[in-house]
Amino acid sequence: MRLLLLLLPLLFSSFLSGATINTSEKPGAMVPLDLKFLDDEGHEKTLKELMHGKPTLLTINYYTCAGICTIELNNLAETLSKLDLKEGKDYQVLTASFTEDDTPALAKHKRRTVLRSITRPFDASAWNFVVGENGSAEKLVEAVGFRYKVSDLPSAKLQYAHGTGVIVLSPKGKITRYLRGVNQLPIDIKMAVLDAKEGRITQSIPKPLQSCSDYSPKEKYIAPTEEIIGVIMTILAIGLFIVLYIVSKKKRTTISKEEYYKKQEEEENK
Numbered sequence: 001m002r003l004l005l006l007l008l009p010l011l012f013s014s015f016l017s018g019a020t021i022n023t024s025e026k027p028g029a030m031v032p033l034d035l036k037f038l039d040d041e042g043h044e045k046t047l048k049e050l051m052h053g054k055p056t057l058l059t060i061n062y063y064t065c066a067g068i069c070t071i072e073l074n075n076l077a078e079t080l081s082k083l084d085l086k087e088g089k090d091y092q093v094l095t096a097s098f099t100e101d102d103t104p105a106l107a108k109h110k111r112r113t114v115l116r117s118i119t120r121p122f123d124a125s126a127w128n129f130v131v132g133e134n135g136s137a138e139k140l141v142e143a144v145g146f147r148y149k150v151s152d153l154p155s156a157k158l159q160y161a162h163g164t165g166v167i168v169l170s171p172k173g174k175i176t177r178y179l180r181g182v183n184q185l186p187i188d189i190k191m192a193v194l195d196a197k198e199g200r201i202t203q204s205i206p207k208p209l210q211s212c213s214d215y216s217p218k219e220k221y222i223a224p225t226e227e228i229i230g231v232i233m234t235i236l237a238i239g240l241f242i243v244l245y246i247v248s249k250k251k252r253t254t255i256s257k258e259e260y261y262k263k264q265e266e267e268e269n270k
Contacts, residue, residue, distance in 0.1 A: 024145035027201045031143045031173040037096065037130035040108035047094075047140070050128050051171065054092045055196035057189070058167040060146045062099050062160060063106040063129075072164050072182040073114045081119040082186045087126035091193045095129045098141050098148055098162070102131045144175060168192045170199045178204045 033048035050056075059076065061069040073095065085091060095114075097107065111129035115122065132140065141148070148162035166179040166189075176196040179188060188205065195202050 024147065025178050025204060026143075026145045027175055027177070027203070029143065029145075029175050031169060031175065032139065033173045035136040035139055036133060037136055038104050038107075038133055040104050040111050040129050042104040044133070045130070047173070050094055050130065051092050051169065051173070052088075053171045054088075054090070055171060055176075055193045056092045056094050056169045057193070058144070058169055059093075059095045059165075060098050060141065060144070060162075060167070061095060062097050062162075063102045063110045063131075064159065068164055068182060073110070074117050075182050076166065076184060077114050077117045078119070079184045079186055079189055080122070083189055084186070085190055085193060088123045090197075091126075093127040095127070096137060096140055097129075097131045098137050098146065099160070100132045100135075100137050104131060107131055166192075168196045170196045172199065174199055174201075176200060177202045180204055 031047065033046060033051070035047045036044055037047065037050065039045055039050075057076075059072065061073065063069075076093075080087065080093070087093065095111075107129040111127070114129075115124050115127065131137070140146075144167050146163060146167075148160045150160060164180070164182050166184060167175060168177040168179065170176050176199065177192045179192060192202070
């Protein structure tokens with residue numbers, strides 16, 4: 001029982017730690033369109049200019065990530081390869097780095113790599129990779145509810161732990177939907193874009209929450225998600241309840257020898 005009492009606070013703190021890097025969704029919130037960023041050529045542009053008045057698929061990453069960022073961006077490129085909407089006309093894509101340690105040169109390298117993975121003719125001008133300046137990245141992160149923290153994972157290549165997903169913006173900068181995880185279906189992207197065009201807010205599709213963790217060459221990652229920790233906590237809590245119930249019941253039914261003999265005498269004298 002003591003072990004359970006010791007483990008529960010530790011697991012609870014782990015649960016809270018994991019929760020701090022998952023996006024706090026803010027459907028309906030407005031993103032400041034006057035925020036200024038540097039594109040991969042080093043040119044300063046506002047968010048409004050980058051969106052071109054179109055529904056925009058926003059991802060937030062960092063360009064030196066050795067974990068899930070590459071998987072997320074490559075998967076999105078694969079999904080866009082199958083999308084029956086026209087980029088630049090029907091929608092824009094924007095990838096922003098959440099750390100201003102990144103540079104336009106890093107953005108350019110990542111952009112080139114990701115665009116090469118698209119398997120159909122694609123208007124490259126429709127997908128911009130940008131870095132923040134003068135705190136614009138942090139303001140964007142705050143506006144959309146994205147979260148990250150300095151990584152405490154064993155791999156020295158992973159500087160940050162952070163959440164994943166595509167944030168869908170209306171032409172006016174309203175958050176209309178969050179597409180969770182690193183794998184998006186073309187139909188989900190299409191419907192999200194069409195809804196965003198009308199400024200219509202739609203709820204997120206429930207998916208396991210995923211965050212950046214250790215990365216392997218096979219593009220797999222190991223992440224102690226909230227769901228796993230939650231199941232463990234629930235099992236331990238039930239076990240603790242059962243133990244406490246048994247102990248309390250035993251205390252109620254166990255009596256000393258003196259009490260036993262006294263009770264026997266009272267029964268005989270009746």
